[in-house]
Amino acid sequence: MIKIRRRLTEDEKFMRAAIKEAEKAGAIGEVPIGCVIVKDGKIIARGYNKRKKEGNTLSHAEIKAIDKACKKTGDWRLEGCSMYVTLEPCPMCAGALVQARIDRVYIGCMNPKAGCAGSVLDMFSVEGFNHQVECVKGILGDECSEMLKNFFKDLRKRLKEEKKASEI
Amino acid sequence: MIKIRRRLTEDEKFMRAAIKEAEKAGAIGEVPIGCVIVKDGKIIARGYNKRKKEGNTLSHAEIKAIDKACKKTGDWRLEGCSMYVTLEPCPMCAGALVQARIDRVYIGCMNPKAGCAGSVLDMFSVEGFNHQVECVKGILGDECSEMLKNFFKDLRKRLKEEKKASEI
Numbered sequence: 001m002i003k004i005r006r007r008l009t010e011d012e013k014f015m016r017a018a019i020k021e022a023e024k025a026g027a028i029g030e031v032p033i034g035c036v037i038v039k040d041g042k043i044i045a046r047g048y049n050k051r052k053k054e055g056n057t058l059s060h061a062e063i064k065a066i067d068k069a070c071k072k073t074g075d076w077r078l079e080g081c082s083m084y085v086t087l088e089p090c091p092m093c094a095g096a097l098v099q100a101r102i103d104r105v106y107i108g109c110m111n112p113k114a115g116c117a118g119s120v121l122d123m124f125s126v127e128g129f130n131h132q133v134e135c136v137k138g139i140l141g142d143e144c145s146e147m148l149k150n151f152f153k154d155l156r157k158r159l160k161e162e163k164k165a166s167e168i
Numbered sequence: 169m170i171k172i173r174r175r176l177t178e179d180e181k182f183m184r185a186a187i188k189e190a191e192k193a194g195a196i197g198e199v200p201i202g203c204v205i206v207k208d209g210k211i212i213a214r215g216y217n218k219r220k221k222e223g224n225t226l227s228h229a230e231i232k233a234i235d236k237a238c239k240k241t242g243d244w245r246l247e248g249c250s251m252y253v254t255l256e257p258c259p260m261c262a263g264a265l266v267q268a269r270i271d272r273v274y275i276g277c278m279n280p281k282a283g284c285a286g287s288v289l290d291m292f293s294v295e296g297f298n299h300q301v302e303c304v305k306g307i308l309g310d311e312c313s314e315m316l317k318n319f320f321k322d323l324r325k326r327l328k329e330e331k332k333a334s335e336i
Contacts, residue, residue: 056238057246057268063226070224078225091291092267095259095284100225113298116263120296121289123259128288130281 011106014038014084015139018108021048021061022086022147028053032151035061035085037069037078037102044081045069061085062093066100077101084108086144088115088137094123097133104134108144179274182206182252183307186276189216189229190254190315196221200319203229203253205237205246205270212249213237229253230261234268245269252276254312256283256305262291265301272302276312 008016014036021034025048037045047064051057062085069078078100086108089097094116097105105124107117116123117135124133176184182204189202193216205213215232219225230253237246246268254276257265262284265273273292275285284291285303292301 051244054238055242055244057234057244057264058226058231058238059244060267066225070222070226074223076219076223076225076227090267091263091294091297092260093263095261095263096225099228099258099260114296121291121294123289126259126289128282129259 010041011084011136011139014043014082015086015106015108015144017043017046018084018086019140019143019147021046022144025049025061026147026151032147033061033085033087035065035083037065037081037083039069039073039078039081044072057092060090060093062089063096066096070100079103082106084139087111087148088117088119090114091116091121091123094121098123098126098129098131101131102133104136106136106139108139109141109148110137178209179252179304179307182211182250183254183274183276183312185211185214186252186254187308187311187315189214190312193217193229194315194319200315201229201253201255203233203251205233205249205251207237207241207246207249212240225260228258228261230257231264234264238268247271250274252307255279255316256285256287258282259284259289259291262289266291266294266297266299269299270301272304274304274307276307277309277316278305 017036018034022032026032030049030052034048036043045065045068047061049061050059081102082104084106088107088111110119112119124135185204186202190200194200198217198220202216204211213233213236215229217229218227249270250272252274256275256279278287280287292303
């Protein structure tokens, strides 16, 4: 039998790389969120969530990747760069994308509780800022969403088992 | 003659420490912005702007100080902490204050072009977020504002002189 595999679009290819980063976070017990920064068709920085492990507000995937991209390019302006991120950015990360003057952000799934690409605020198209970030939503959205749902399902199950064990 | 000096309020004392940080930035040719983070009446972290020197989007005073405070406390939550900052925070830094769950921010002067404590956006009192930051404005405001005005005045003068020299 010949398996027919649909060729990934470039956006899906980069979002898959972001998902791979998110999986690294999940593997160490962190909420699985990951991202990559792309310039001239190449990944120049990757990041995944390490907030709990590092005990640091700034250890979000996007901030990690922006830090690496700046160190690589030696420039605080990431003009000509795009970010692919599995979850809609929080206020800090959305603000960092604006400050870094990133051209475009590709988002996997939305975050109704804290997302700043339209869910709670839309920080990417504020005319008062000196930069706006183009925003594309729903790249491999179901996959990104499932990954998070499974993580929280497993977490709840584990916490329930631990609670049960502590009561014996 | 006896000089009578008005006793500084606690807020002014901490804002003065933030101004001292801002002056460090000015001394290395960076826009003079500084801040301190206070917990239980003591400064636990300081930061000043190094964006140009380090070529990094994240090198704002507030991000530097949040990083240090998290490393010191080992916690990504900076509950029970206040920040004193000479200039109204940008979207990234305002978002970081929300994410860090900082109790209160004391602001020197406002930033009509990018400030997110009411100037362009008000990110500190968004009900949709799971944390709101109490905000006190105008602590040593004139002094903070003068410091920035003088910096840009000197910068324009220097650039004019350099241009003149290059035309000879």
